Amino acid sequence: MFKKTIAWTLFILAVLPCLAFSSSYLLFLEAQGIAGYSTAVKKAIFFSMSQMEAMQKPSLGFDYVQRFSGASGDFAVLAVQARLAVNADGDKTLEPQLYNAYLKIKTRSVDIWIGHNRPKFGLVSSLDTHAQLLQPLSMNGLGFDRDWGVGVEGDYAEGNAGISLTTGSGMPLYFKGNFFLSGRYSRGILNQDNYNVGISVGYGRILDVAGYHLMSETPMEFAGAGLDFSWLKNNLEHRVEFMAGTLDDQGVFAIFWRTGIGLLEEGRLKLEAQPVIVFARKKTQTQLSVGASYLATPDWTLRAMVQYDRDMKDVRFVIQAYFYKGIRF
Amino acid sequence: MISLAVSPLFPAVGCDLNDPDRDVRRLFPESTGYKTIYVSVAQKGGQELLRKIEERLGDKFKGLYETADVPYTMYQIFKGKELIGYIHGVNQKGQFGGIQVFLALDLQGNIRAFYFQRLTNQYAKLLRDPSFGRQFVGLNLKDFSNYDVVAGQVKGESRVAAIKNPAPEAESDFRAALRATKKNLILCDEFLIQRSRNGEKN
Numbered sequence: 001m002f003k004k005t006i007a008w009t010l011f012i013l014a015v016l017p018c019l020a021f022s023s024s025y026l027l028f029l030e031a032q033g034i035a036g037y038s039t040a041v042k043k044a045i046f047f048s049m050s051q052m053e054a055m056q057k058p059s060l061g062f063d064y065v066q067r068f069s070g071a072s073g074d075f076a077v078l079a080v081q082a083r084l085a086v087n088a089d090g091d092k093t094l095e096p097q098l099y100n101a102y103l104k105i106k107t108r109s110v111d112i113w114i115g116h117n118r119p120k121f122g123l124v125s126s127l128d129t130h131a132q133l134l135q136p137l138s139m140n141g142l143g144f145d146r147d148w149g150v151g152v153e154g155d156y157a158e159g160n161a162g163i164s165l166t167t168g169s170g171m172p173l174y175f176k177g178n179f180f181l182s183g184r185y186s187r188g189i190l191n192q193d194n195y196n197v198g199i200s201v202g203y204g205r206i207l208d209v210a211g212y213h214l215m216s217e218t219p220m221e222f223a224g225a226g227l228d229f230s231w232l233k234n235n236l237e238h239r240v241e242f243m244a245g246t247l248d249d250q251g252v253f254a255i256f257w258r259t260g261i262g263l264l265e266e267g268r269l270k271l272e273a274q275p276v277i278v279f280a281r282k283k284t285q286t287q288l289s290v291g292a293s294y295l296a297t298p299d300w301t302l303r304a305m306v307q308y309d310r311d312m313k314d315v316r317f318v319i320q321a322y323f324y325k326g327i328r329f
Numbered sequence: 330m331i332s333l334a335v336s337p338l339f340p341a342v343g344c345d346l347n348d349p350d351r352d353v354r355r356l357f358p359e360s361t362g363y364k365t366i367y368v369s370v371a372q373k374g375g376q377e378l379l380r381k382i383e384e385r386l387g388d389k390f391k392g393l394y395e396t397a398d399v400p401y402t403m404y405q406i407f408k409g410k411e412l413i414g415y416i417h418g419v420n421q422k423g424q425f426g427g428i429q430v431f432l433a434l435d436l437q438g439n440i441r442a443f444y445f446q447r448l449t450n451q452y453a454k455l456l457r458d459p460s461f462g463r464q465f466v467g468l469n470l471k472d473f474s475n476y477d478v479v480a481g482q483v484k485g486e487s488r489v490a491a492i493k494n495p496a497p498e499a500e501s502d503f504r505a506a507l508r509a510t511k512k513n514l515i516l517c518d519e520f521l522i523q524r525s526r527n528g529e530k531n
Contacts, residue, residue, distance in 0.1 A: 026367055026400060071410040073362025106350070108361075155351035191347050191429070191447040192457075232449045235425040266393050267426030298393050326400055328372055 036318035168206035
């Protein structure tokens with residue numbers, strides 16, 4: 001609670017004076033409704049993955065980016081992205097969620113960030129999944145969607161490279177001897193070259209967390225490497241990721257593949273399929289998901305997903321109505 | 330006192346440089362920094378400005394990428410404290426989803442570089458070849474004033490007529506690129522160049 005209070009206080013102190021920079025900020029409001037059905041529990045669900053995970057759940061949120069500049073250009077960026085989500089299963093509760101909460105300092109050669117951001121590990125470090133139903137390997141326990149710490153990264157002519165040192169606790173902030181050191185080197189600029197290949201390595205003592213829930217007080221030793229590949233051609237997209245290593249002295253291996261096709265004018269409709277296999281802690285998790293995303297208007301996106309989880313013996317159907325729009329003061 | 334009156338909302342389908350540090354260095358090797366500013370037609374002039382832009386473009390704004398409240402990301406490029414140019418990109422409907430066309434301009438609005446940030450057409454290689462972009466160097470809004478974006482034709486004399494399409498199979502993306510370029514030049518003229526001449530700040 002104390003840490004959340006600090007985070008929210010910092011945000012408010014940062015935002016209020018920044019509103020005076022009339023052209024150098026973006027502020028978006030976000031709202032989403034989530035509903036579905038799970039054959040395993042035989043009832044309606046109001047989340048896309050699990051009640052414990054941070055996303056996706058019904059929520060209201062905002063996305064704020066503030067640029068700071070001097071006489072010779074930009075020197076820093078502040079990014080804050082947060083939601084107030086509803087846990088609708090059982091006793092209904094509200095859950096404040098903090099995604100981006102970082103300050104990035106720009107130098108001539110690299111950017112340095114501090115706060116809550118994407119650690120440099122895996123495909124998730126370059127993929128914006130904040131609104132999506134289909135999620136990458138970080139939501140299967142390999143890597144983190146967001147983590148607390150510091151990072152350095154830079155763009156060079158053929159790609160990007162970066163390292164980060166974070167707490168290995170994900171959404172919440174804990175200090176129990178946990179840490180996560182990771183780095184990713186990539187070649188190819190996806191939008192310009194239509195491909196990107198990335199190599200990631202990571203080592204640490206990471207906590208077993210699901211959203212804001214700490215599953216165990218004892219950090220687990222993790223050492224792993226990943227190879228990811230993204231490719232665009234015409235209206236087709238492919239993203240593949242392999243990960244291997246050890247977690248808690250046991251082997252871990254994962255394969256992720258997402259393929260998608262854009263249809264209709266302006267690519268408004270996207271159909272995707274995503275098989276995932278994760279072998280960890282002597283168990284194999286196999287998931288096959290198919291999803292559809294339709295950009296009804298510039299502000300409204302409708303999504304649907306059907307996910308088969310072989311180990312949970314579950315087929316779930318999930319729909320999402322997502323609103324995202326900017327405001328100016 | 331900061332006014333908290335809320336202005337019109339804007340959608341999220343904007344266009345900014347994926348990697349501004351690299352791209353600014355590449356397009357303006359002499360630069361030392363850049364400033365990012367966000368503007369929208371709704372913010373800077375509303376429906377009246379939108380009508381003026383549509384008239385200059387010769388076509389209506391339509392679709393996901395062309396609304397009055399799309400946020401445009403514009404980059405002012407500096408060498409020390411001296412402003413030396415601009416970079417701006419626009420989204421445009423292409424053959425396969427959207428394309429993104431970026432222009433690097435000098436302070437007078439002349440094109441010093443043209444490139445596609447996003448173009449997934451399998452004939453993209455031919456349109457992305459530097460020789461295609463070089464055809465745009467030195468052109469400006471006056472050259473595009475005679476280009477009819479609806480008919481895809483130049484009416485009268487214009488250096489735009491000399492721009493050749495190296496990929497006939499990607500004709501629709503070629504015409505989309507020309508429309509995007511004209512739109513980009515008009516927006517830069519309205520948001521940056523005219524204001525700079527008038528001594529206004531963004």
